[in-house]
Amino acid sequence: MQVDIFLKKKLHNLSFILLLGTAVLGAIILTEYDVAKGFSSVPAAIQWALSNFYPDSESMEKFPDIFEKLVETVLISVAATTSGAALALLFAIAGSSTTQFNRFLGQVSRTIATVFRNIDMAVWSMILLFSFGQSAFTGYFALFFGSFGFLTRAFIESIDEVGDSSVEALRATGAGYFSIIFQSVIPSSISQMISWILFMIETNIRSATLIGILTGTGIGFAFSMYYKSLDYNAASLVVLVIVAAIFIIEWVSNYVRRVIL
Amino acid sequence: MTTLLELKNVSKYYSKDIAALSNIHFSIEEGEFVSVIGPSGAGKSTLLRCINRMIEASSGEVVFNGTNIRKLGRKGLRETRTQIGMIFQHYNLVTRLTVIENVLHGRLGYKSAVAGMLGIYSQEEKQQAIRLLEELGLSQHMYKRVDQLSGGQKQRVGIARALIQNPKMLLCDEPIASLDPGSSKIIMDHIKNISASYKITCLVNLHQVDVALKYSDRIIGVNKGEVVFNGKPSELTTDMIHKIYGSETGDLIFEAGERNAG
Numbered sequence A: 001m002q003v004d005i006f007l008k009k010k011l012h013n014l015s016f017i018l019l020l021g022t023a024v025l026g027a028i029i030l031t032e033y034d035v036a037k038g039f040s041s042v043p044a045a046i047q048w049a050l051s052n053f054y055p056d057s058e059s060m061e062k063f064p065d066i067f068e069k070l071v072e073t074v075l076i077s078v079a080a081t082t083s084g085a086a087l088a089l090l091f092a093i094a095g096s097s098t099t100q101f102n103r104f105l106g107q108v109s110r111t112i113a114t115v116f117r118n119i120d121m122a123v124w125s126m127i128l129l130f131s132f133g134q135s136a137f138t139g140y141f142a143l144f145f146g147s148f149g150f151l152t153r154a155f156i157e158s159i160d161e162v163g164d165s166s167v168e169a170l171r172a173t174g175a176g177y178f179s180i181i182f183q184s185v186i187p188s189s190i191s192q193m194i195s196w197i198l199f200m201i202e203t204n205i206r207s208a209t210l211i212g213i214l215t216g217t218g219i220g221f222a223f224s225m226y227y228k229s230l231d232y233n234a235a236s237l238v239v240l241v242i243v244a245a246i247f248i249i250e251w252v253s254n255y256v257r258r259v260i261l
Numbered sequence B: 001m002t003t004l005l006e007l008k009n010v011s012k013y014y015s016k017d018i019a020a021l022s023n024i025h026f027s028i029e030e031g032e033f034v035s036v037i038g039p040s041g042a043g044k045s046t047l048l049r050c051i052n053r054m055i056e057a058s059s060g061e062v063v064f065n066g067t068n069i070r071k072l073g074r075k076g077l078r079e080t081r082t083q084i085g086m087i088f089q090h091y092n093l094v095t096r097l098t099v100i101e102n103v104l105h106g107r108l109g110y111k112s113a114v115a116g117m118l119g120i121y122s123q124e125e126k127q128q129a130i131r132l133l134e135e136l137g138l139s140q141h142m143y144k145r146v147d148q149l150s151g152g153q154k155q156r157v158g159i160a161r162a163l164i165q166n167p168k169m170l171l172c173d174e175p176i177a178s179l180d181p182g183s184s185k186i187i188m189d190h191i192k193n194i195s196a197s198y199k200i201t202c203l204v205n206l207h208q209v210d211v212a213l214k215y216s217d218r219i220i221g222v223n224k225g226e227v228v229f230n231g232k233p234s235e236l237t238t239d240m241i242h243k244i245y246g247s248e249t250g251d252l253i254f255e256a257g258e259r260n261a262g
């Protein structure tokens, strides 16, 4: 009986590996992708990057422009994340089983959050391009919707993780719903939530760069503009600025995390 | 003597055919210290929570201070809950907040939504919190975060939070089950002293028979959701303990023997 189970597991694993192998082979054949050529082009790509892709003195003159775009992108990301977080907090309180107003509304808010979470930000920007065109609004709302969906889920987990023990205690004192939320649920989970917001800001700055290419705004647009006009030196400066910004933001958010946790 | 609490035929079904409580019937006088003993799963926690409706009983009446709690609306229930303090096995504090903030939470039942949300407390309420913490030996820890305290200290914060409600009755659900013997004694002594000096009626769930025997005016024995004993500690025979605890005995009988010897 037990031997059977092990054998079954082995067969399962084997068939999974075979399936994966077939899928890879199938994809290579269908797309006519030359594996050998793919790998052999890597050194050439590196060589090209080293000889073209570096900032020179001429591109440094564009630094103020690039920096302005970066600030715009960072600010939009922060604004989208924080406003998304505010809405997510409401939905998380309505959606967590410890704090939900009633079962039906809880289910509704969880479902809405799931829908928003499962639509990728890139897809959001494509959808929003129809309503807002190529503008900063498109990027803002794409980030806003994505953050809202993700943070609602994360906040529900933060609330559930703390558990309902202090909620029970406050209910037993006769405290009302809002007193319980503000005196027990939020103080217990706020640092976890801030940590999620910081994570979301980091992620959003990265996504904002890519969304910017699509929506023609921010630092992403600066990159695609320089790249398409064959100004590789300026484009590389954009990349360096983005990398530096991401490191600085990561450092700041780690510092904040240390302080609050 | 006036009756403060009376349970009439209280039953609770979590699922259709298994009764967690069946036809519980007893009353408690003002100022009495009553322990509820019984094996785990007997229904002690359910019984306590059916009194302040943290759990809704399936049938029966719970009469507290002359009103049937089971008939109360939302507002009436909140008002009645302010009269009943509750103490928990796992303290149920907001561990990221300070000791004094947790104590003041006991006043939230008296507050409007806005005052409660913003945590606005009067000067008298703060003074009372400080007095209670001094009384419970926590004056040095007043502004510490609760997660820095030991278990015994946390439970004293829980007691202070219940007392600041100015309750008529305390419901204690296994208040010492997570504590070492030393802290257990301190906590039980505090609860007993409070009951006597503030004339607060206490209903305490306990797992340990010896503790129940030492502190109680009266003991209620529960087994499988039914009251099988209701009497003075001196009336609790070894046979009776057997009946309450079923097969889960052994050391419990030894404890009762100890009392008879001492």
Ligand SMILES: Nc1ncnc2c1ncn2[C@@H]1O[C@H](COP(=O)(O)OP(=O)(O)O)[C@@H](O)[C@H]1O
Pocket (backbone or CB within 6 Å): B014, B015, B020, B038, B039, B040, B041, B042, B043, B044, B045, B046, B047
């Ligand atoms: N929320 C619940 N849902 C279903 N069954 C429960 C629930 N809470 C308790 N019970 C059951 O009710 C019985 C009494 O539980 P409880 O009151 O916690 O006993 P005690 O506190 O004496 O250990 C147990 O059989 C338990 O499994």
Ligand SMILES: [Mg+2]
Pocket (backbone or CB within 6 Å): B044, B045, B046, B174
């Ligand atoms: Mg229990």
